[in-house]
Amino acid sequence: MFYREAGDFKTSYTDDSQTFPIKFDRYRYYVVLVSAFAVVPFVVNDYWVNAVFLPFLIYAIAAIGLNILVGYCGQVSLGTGGFMAVGAYSVYKLMTSFPDVSILIHIILAGVITAAVGVLFGLPSLRIKGFYLAVATLAAQFFLVWLFNRVPWFYNYSASGQISAPERSFLGVPVTGAETAPWAAYLFCLVFVVASAIIARNLTRGMAGRKWMAIRDMDIAAEIIGVNPLKAKLTAFAVSSFFVGISGALFFAVYLGAVEVGEAFGINKSFLVLFMVIIGGLGSIFGSFAGAAFLVLLPVLLKNTLVGGLGWPTDLAAHLEFIIVGALIIIFLIAEPHGLAQLWRVAKEKLRLWPFPH
Amino acid sequence: MLDASEGYTTEDGRKIGGVVMEMKNITLRFGGVVAIKDISFDIRQGEIRAIIGPNGAGKSSMLNVISGFYHPQEGEVWYQGARRPQMKPYEVARQGIARTFQNIALFEGMTVLDNVMTGRIRQMKAGLLSQAIWKGKAEREETLNREVVEKVIDFLEIQHIRKTPVGRLPYGLKKRVELARALAAEPSILLLDEPMAGMNVEEKEDMSRFILDVNDEFGTTIALIEHDMGVVMDLSDRVVVMDYGKKIGDGTPDEVRRNQDVIDAYLGVAHD
Ligand SMILES: Nc1ncnc2c1ncn2[C@@H]1O[C@H](COP(=O)(O)OP(=O)(O)OP(=O)(O)O)[C@@H](O)[C@H]1O
Ligand SMILES: [Mg+2]
Numbered sequence: 001m002f003y004r005e006a007g008d009f010k011t012s013y014t015d016d017s018q019t020f021p022i023k024f025d026r027y028r029y030y031v032v033l034v035s036a037f038a039v040v041p042f043v044v045n046d047y048w049v050n051a052v053f054l055p056f057l058i059y060a061i062a063a064i065g066l067n068i069l070v071g072y073c074g075q076v077s078l079g080t081g082g083f084m085a086v087g088a089y090s091v092y093k094l095m096t097s098f099p100d101v102s103i104l105i106h107i108i109l110a111g112v113i114t115a116a117v118g119v120l121f122g123l124p125s126l127r128i129k130g131f132y133l134a135v136a137t138l139a140a141q142f143f144l145v146w147l148f149n150r151v152p153w154f155y156n157y158s159a160s161g162q163i164s165a166p167e168r169s170f171l172g173v174p175v176t177g178a179e180t181a182p183w184a185a186y187l188f189c190l191v192f193v194v195a196s197a198i199i200a201r202n203l204t205r206g207m208a209g210r211k212w213m214a215i216r217d218m219d220i221a222a223e224i225i226g227v228n229p230l231k232a233k234l235t236a237f238a239v240s241s242f243f244v245g246i247s248g249a250l251f252f253a254v255y256l257g258a259v260e261v262g263e264a265f266g267i268n269k270s271f272l273v274l275f276m277v278i279i280g281g282l283g284s285i286f287g288s289f290a291g292a293a294f295l296v297l298l299p300v301l302l303k304n305t306l307v308g309g310l311g312w313p314t315d316l317a318a319h320l321e322f323i324i325v326g327a328l329i330i331i332f333l334i335a336e337p338h339g340l341a342q343l344w345r346v347a348k349e350k351l352r353l354w355p356f357p358h
Numbered sequence: 359m360l361d362a363s364e365g366y367t368t369e370d371g372r373k374i375g376g377v378v379m380e381m382k383n384i385t386l387r388f389g390g391v392v393a394i395k396d397i398s399f400d401i402r403q404g405e406i407r408a409i410i411g412p413n414g415a416g417k418s419s420m421l422n423v424i425s426g427f428y429h430p431q432e433g434e435v436w437y438q439g440a441r442r443p444q445m446k447p448y449e450v451a452r453q454g455i456a457r458t459f460q461n462i463a464l465f466e467g468m469t470v471l472d473n474v475m476t477g478r479i480r481q482m483k484a485g486l487l488s489q490a491i492w493k494g495k496a497e498r499e500e501t502l503n504r505e506v507v508e509k510v511i512d513f514l515e516i517q518h519i520r521k522t523p524v525g526r527l528p529y530g531l532k533k534r535v536e537l538a539r540a541l542a543a544e545p546s547i548l549l550l551d552e553p554m555a556g557m558n559v560e561e562k563e564d565m566s567r568f569i570l571d572v573n574d575e576f577g578t579t580i581a582l583i584e585h586d587m588g589v590v591m592d593l594s595d596r597v598v599v600m601d602y603g604k605k606i607g608d609g610t611p612d613e614v615r616r617n618q619d620v621i622d623a624y625l626g627v628a629h630d
Contacts, residue, residue, distance in 0.1 A: 013504040014497070202492040206500060207475075207482045214465050214476050221463035224425055225539065226451035226479040235486060283467070 019201050036190055041183040049182035056296045057189040058250045063276040063288035064200045065243025070274070071282035072204055073236035074216030075125050079137035081269030082144030083241050084248030085261050086114045089154050091249035092163045095176075096156055103168040103175060107192070107249045114245020115238040117144075122237030126230055141270055148261040164258035176253045185254050192250060196243050201285050203239060212236050213283070244273075275325060279332055281339030290340040298324065365402060368595055375403030377436075378579055379424070379547060384433035386419055393419040394430065395603040401547065406573055407581045408590045408611075411600035412623070417583045418460055420600070421549050424581070425457050426450035438546075452480050456545035458536045460552045460583075466525035470516060470535050471507070473524055477542030478503040507542050514538045514568060530561045534568075541572060548572070550582040554589060562586065566593060591615070599623075 020026040044053065062080060069075050090110035095103065121140040125133050148154050155163045167177025174180045175188040203209055211232040214222035223229050252259045259265075272295065280291020299321050306312040306320070332339050365375040379401040386394040393416045401407045409417045422428040423435065426447040435442045437453065445453075456477065465473050482503055484496035511517055514534050519527060524535060533553060540548055553569065554562045566589055572578050584590050590597060591611045599607035599620045607613075607620040614620055 013501050013508070199490045202490055202496075203486070206489045206492070206496060207479070207484070208486060208489050210468070210472055210476050211479070213468050213472070217465035217467050218463055220427075221459065221465070222476075224427060224447045224451060224457065224463075225476055225543070226448050227476075228446075228448050239486075 019198075019205070033194070036194075037187070041186055044183075044186075046182045049186050051300055052296060053186050054182075054189060054255050056292055057186070057193045058247050058255055059273065059276060059292040059296060060193055060289050061196045061250070062244050062247035062273045063280060063292045064196050064285060065240045065247065066273050067277045067280075067282065067284070067288045068200060068204070068212070068243070069236050069240035070277055071284065071287075072209060072216065073212035073233065073240075075122070075233060075236060076130065076134040077137040077240070078134050078267070078270045078274065079121060079140040079144070080244055080273040081265040081267055082141040083114050083118055083244040084251060084269060085144055085148055085265035086117045086241075087111065087245030087248030088252035088259055088265065089148050089163065089261075090114065090245065091253050092156075092165065093154070095166055095168060095253070099166070103170055103253070107246055107253070110249040111242040111246040114248070115242040118237045118241020118244070119234050122234055122241075125233050125237065138267075138270075141267055145261050145265060160260075162258055162260050163252065165253040168253075177257065180254070189250055189254060192246060196246065197285055197289075200239075200243070204285065208235065208239075216283075275329055277339075278337075279325075279328055279339055281341030282337055284338065284341035286344070287339050287341030290344070294340065295325070365404075372404065372574070374405045374595060377401070378403045378438055380436040381420075381423070382434040382436065384420070384423060384430045384435075386416070386423060386428055386430040392603050394423070396432075397598075397600070397603075397605045398433075399598045399605065399608055401579060401581055402596075404573070404577050404579055405595040406569070406593055407579075408594035408597045409581065409583045409600065410585070410587070410590055410597060414602075415600040416603040417600055418551055421457065421551050421581070421583060424450075424547075424549060425455055451543070454480070454543070454546040455549065456540040456543040456547075457549035458533075458540050458551060458553060460555065462529075462532045462536055464524045464532055464536055464539070467523060469521050469523055470527070470538075471511070471520045473535055474507050474510060474538045474542045475503065477510075477539040478507060480543060481506075506544070510538050510542045513571070514541070530557055533557065533561075533565070537565075537568065541578075544576075545578065547579045547581065550580065552583050552585065554584060554586060562589060569593060 015021070020029050040053070062084060066077060066080050069077050087110045090113040091106050094101070094106040094109055098106070121137065124136045128136060149161065152161075155161055158164075165176040167174060167179060169175060170188060173184045175184055204212070211222070211227045212235075214225070214227050215229060215232050215236075219229055222232070248265065252264070256264060276291035276295050277288060278291070279294055280289065281287025299318075302317045302321055302324075303314070306317040307314050336342055338345075365373065367373055377400045380398075381400070382398050384394050384397050385392070397416075397420070409420060411417050419428060423430050426445045426449065429444055437455075442450075465476065468476075482499050484494075484499050488494050488496040511520060514537060516531065516534055516538060519531065519535075524532060527535065537550070537553065540550075550569070554565050557565065569580060569582070570593065573580055582594070584593075594611060596609060597607070597611055597614045598605060599614055599617070601623040606623055607617040609617070
């Protein structure tokens with residue numbers, strides 16, 4: 001009886017369609033939000049911010065984006081790394097071309113540019129599905145990395161071929177460049193994460209989300225009841241790429257500071273984010289967070305316990321990580337396509353009945 | 359009485375209006391197979407129009423032509439007094455033609471409520487930005503349309519499964535949810551492809567009652583395909599009979615029942 005929904009009656013449809021219809025969930029959400037903004041920045045040390053919190057937040061945005069495309073709209077994509085690169089290079093070009101404009105605007109614009117590129121590479125989805133679409137997005141991935149490597153205009157003709165983020169402040173506090181305090185970077189990313197999650201949730205609980213899911217579940221029926229498949233798929237590509245672009249921009253400008261495209265945004269990144277979505281749960285915003293947290297924490301934990309605690313060699317711990325992730329992907333794909341998010345839901349069902357199992 | 363262009367009054371006193379949809383000399387081929395051969399018929403405002411015929415007669419194909427899923431090689435579709443140009447299925451849906459399918463076509467991963475809400479696509483026009491912030495038009499639309507959908511849900515008596523994913527429902531309930539989705543669209547023409555197939559007697563009675571009530575309360579024009587002759591004779595105002603892609607009969611249930619071609623081709627078979 002820890003978890004209850006009984007006695008929580010809705011008196012309007014607005015109440016019923018809100019994000020957390022159950023009071024208990026709503027309070028827990030506020031608690032998490034308040035502690036993320038007001039507690040975490042003061043108690044967490046720099047190592048945790050850099051090794052765990054920043055990558056977690058940034059990957060969570062990418063995972064939300066990819067989940068909209070794959071989990072909600074049913075369109076496979078292996079181009080996430082490439083689209084993150086579009087976000088990163090867009091924000092770099094914007095920051096260096098318009099140094100007086102706020103970094104906040106640059107990052108949002110980077111998302112918009114990535115959305116446009118996403119729509120372009122989403123066009124084939126109107127004709128091809130499943131495996132073939134995956135291959136097409138894979139081609140996008142390689143093409144984009146190649147493009148950013150080969151065209152010097154994108155990296156402002158720098159000798160190293162790398163891009164590095166100039167120093168920029170937000171509300172007087174440095175958020176990019178060497179002067180950035182970890183807590184500032186954390187809070188800056190947190191704002192984007194919260195906004196992304198709210199927007200994604202709003203879109204998926206409304207008509208846009210229903211159209212995406214209709215396309216996912218049965219595209220022919222969706223069209224016959226009035227869904228324009230072209231529009232539905234392309235908006236999914238646009239919204240998805242918007243978030244992925246923002247994530248790429250933050251990954252470059254706030255987290256890494258300097259980037260070599262093949263290294264930071266290679267095909268590995270595409271798979272990493274896809275695995276987050278699969279492990280976290282297809283078609284769930286919460287799952288995107290769970291998946292990102294899991295895959296960011298796993299190597300840190302393995303490293304701290306096995307290498308730090310038991311004295312294993314680093315490469316052995318890394319191999320173990322591959323094995324664990326691989327096994328989990330297979331298990332989740334076969335046994336629980338709705339991922340950690342579904343396990344969480346089941347746990348809640350159990351808690352609601354506990355301690356009376358019937 | 360049937361050819362009066364202003365319509366007619368049925369025996370039970372319902373007013374049937376003028377022609378809303380007219381199929382003119384429709385021919386539909388799949389390669390060498392002629393699924394529909396030069397068929398013409400009309401559907402009048404407010405009537406229940408049945409399409410019957412043996413398996414493979416071309417009934418579903420005819421419904422698919424009406425809903426824009428198949429494009430006939432020859433012939434014209436007239437809707438609300440104008441010739442309808444070739445259209446995508448979603449455009450036809452937005453003109454107010456809703457349908458159910460012979461093999462249920464619901465969105466299995468979505469809840470009953472969300473499935474029925476998809477029926478409201480035509481009425482919900484808020485832009486992506488408004489939906490993203492869930493304010494203004496998007497929020498208002500959501501509440502208003504939810505009210506309509508809840509009425510449909512009450513009407514079809516599926517309140518208790520509102521939040522259940524459709525994939526978990528038994529067959530009979532799925533059929534009902536599919537009808538709910540079509541009704542939620544508040545269509546001007548409702549197309550039902552074998553709404554009672556695979557149901558037991560009790561479920562069939564429920565479904566018949568729903569169909570009659572929809573027609574009665576909302577004045578919805580209904581075209582339905584059905585194999586159960588008893589049901590067809592009870593429900594429909596006029597019947598089109600198809601056999602091997604050809605129209606072999608058209609009229610009131612009584613007229614059709616007395617038509618020798620129909621008896622030979624269809625009812626005769628049933629009476630063997
Ligand atoms: N997409 C298609 N491709 C090829 N042939 C088709 C197609 N759809 C229908 N047909 C053919 O058209 C003919 C009519 O089929 P249709 O499904 O319209 O019959 P029906 O009257 O609905 O039969 P049933 O009572 O079995 O549902 C059949 O011979 C069928 O094989
Ligand atoms: Mg059929």
